[in-house]
Amino acid sequence: MKKILLVCAAGMSTSLLVNKMKDEASQQGIDVEIKAVAKEKLTENIEGANVVLLGPQIGYLEDDFKEAYKEMQIPIRVINSIDYGMMNGKKILAEAL
Amino acid sequence: MNNEMKIMQLIAQGGDARSYAMKGIALARKSNITEAKAAIKTGRDAVTKAHHIQTELIQKEASGEKQEITLLMIHAQDHLMNAMTVLDLAEEFIYVYEREEAK
Numbered sequence: 029m030k031k032i033l034l035v036c037a038a039g040m041s042t043s044l045l046v047n048k049m050k051d052e053a054s055q056q057g058i059d060v061e062i063k064a065v066a067k068e069k070l071t072e073n074i075e076g077a078n079v080v081l082l083g084p085q086i087g088y089l090e091d092d093f094k095e096a097y098k099e100m101q102i103p104i105r106v107i108n109s110i111d112y113g114m115m116n117g118k119k120i121l122a123e124a125l
Numbered sequence: 126m127n128n129e130m131k132i133m134q135l136i137a138q139g140g141d142a143r144s145y146a147m148k149g150i151a152l153a154r155k156s157n158i159t160e161a162k163a164a165i166k167t168g169r170d171a172v173t174k175a176h177h178i179q180t181e182l183i184q185k186e187a188s189g190e191k192q193e194i195t196l197l198m199i200h201a202q203d204h205l206m207n208a209m210t211v212l213d214l215a216e217e218f219i220y221v222y223e224r225e226e227a228k
């Protein structure tokens with residue numbers, strides 16, 4: 029099963045997005061684990077993730093994270109702020125898979 | 126746009142602005158002053174978008190249409206305030222780096 033990890037400053041706004049993405053996944057019958065964590069908790073949650081998506085508010089950390097976790101070879105991307113603001117779970121899920 | 130969407134816009138645009146401000150500081154540290162200033166400009170544009178929504182919400186409340194205060198709304202206000210502060214300070218940082226460069 030694929031694991032998508034969403035990261036933001038407190039894990040609050042991404043938690044809402046996780047719910048939208050989970051709804052979308054269950055509607056489409058996709059078996060996927062989606063989890064939101066605060067940026068301080070990334071290290072203890074990154075194991076086994078297929079992709080890491082950053083909230084736009086911590087987009088500036090993209091390069092730092094890529095450098096810190098480069099040996100794990102997990103794609104790390106920033107969520108488009110328009111999709112994020114509109115809570116476009118469908119699009120963000122499709123891009124993550 | 127429903128209220129949850131508006132709140133998420135505040136978080137996304139405010140967050141984007143803060144992120145550009147932080148990128149601006151990092152660029153200035155590496156002596157890319159022009160790019161740093163461009164990042165601040167992009168950040169200002171994002172915060173302006175957030176502020177339009179904020180103004181709309183405040184005007185509604187001022188005209189008697191009470192707004193529901195949720196924890197998420199407070200969180201969004203936190204993001205917006207943080208974005209504006211970090212942008213202002215980032216401009217100062219860039220100014221200082223630029224002055225150091227000129228020496």
